[in-house]
Amino acid sequence: MLSALVIDDELFAREELSELLEETGKVTVIDTASNAIEGLKKINQLKPDVVFLDIQMPQITGIELLGMLDLDTMPNVVFVTAYDQYAIQAFEDNAFDYLLKPVDTHRLNKTIKRLIKSGQESSVDVSPIAPQTLDQVPCIGHNRIMIIPSTDVECAYTDISGVTILTHDQKATSQLTLKVLEEKTPLVRCHRQYLVNIKAIKEIKLLENGLAEIVTVSDHPVPVSRRYLKTLKEMLGFH
Missing domain, CATH: 2.40.50.1020 (LytTr DNA-binding domain)
Structure with a gap:
């Protein structure tokens, strides 16, 4: 069973994705966060197997949050985004996993299978898109x-x-x-x-x-x- 943290500033989106994840029977949503600062704290405290991370959030975006994580200890990350062809191209070029809003259950199940298959392997290197400096x-x-x-x-x-x-x-x-x-x-x-x-x-x-x-x-x-x-x-x- 995978432990997951859902980070999204929209309450409905958090609840919907959490329900879809629980319904797979292969994921336990251990918590949710409504912004990147709260999400950072919970990642450090809870150490989930995977974080489902919304990209478009106020103040600190999901991409900026990536730059605040220690690459040596960070969990797997699945990006969740409204359609943006440039962002998605960047994800695909670097083999990152992502989900489009509204989340499709078939695509979600493929993502879960991929996460389970990767097992204890290290997560994908996010350094190509994570900010190199923090302002x-x-x-x-x-x-x-x-x-x-x-x-x-x-x-x-x-x-x-x-x-x-x-x-x-x-x-x-x-x-x-x-x-x-x-x-x-x-x-x-x-x-x-x-x-x-x-x-x-x-x-x-x-x-x-x-x-x-x-x-x-x-x-x-x-x-x-x-x-x-x-x-x-x-x-x-x-x-």
């Missing part, structure tokens, strides 16, 4: 959802509560991993648990034992480990 970082803080421009982030760190994002005036939690943030935003590694925006550095205090501490323009302290200090100094033009 915005979705966050949750103080009972609200925030979309923070990646250039506004001064630093990010991980602890038991998850990944925390700091700007000059905001502190929020993101579902993005440090690995994805390092690969796709201006943030660079300065410590095993910390990333910093080079342009947000006000000063670097050199400490004993080859350690250092960054102070950002908003006075956020950020530790620097020996492992990353040399690279960081080179980035800043100090050799």
Whole structure:
């Protein structure tokens, strides 16, 4: 039995696809999400076998959501879209599976069979269409959802509560991993648990034992480990 997560901003579309999936007798819909930020959180928490992902969603599209996932651990993805010949051509060129709205049960059954047949094989490489950079970082803080421009982030760190994002005036939690943030935003590694925006550095205090501490323009302290200090100094033009 496959576990599935359905992500679509339209309630009727979510309910209809969930019912069709359950009726196959081969899929359990473990949850649904109404937007990409909620979907990202549930992908990380629930780790479904497959995500049925709507492409056209407000604020963050399904394609943008792909760019926020760790390619090494992401589930299989089936795109769900209203007819768009250019998008569909891109899917077919890269062997991606997709469903057209309204979803046809015959096509859905073919998709399920293909997913079951693939078994434990790795999912299709989505890197050809996933964004290589992230212009915005979705966050949750103080009972609200925030979309923070990646250039506004001064630093990010991980602890038991998850990944925390700091700007000059905001502190929020993101579902993005440090690995994805390092690969796709201006943030660079300065410590095993910390990333910093080079342009947000006000000063670097050199400490004993080859350690250092960054102070950002908003006075956020950020530790620097020996492992990353040399690279960081080179980035800043100090050799």
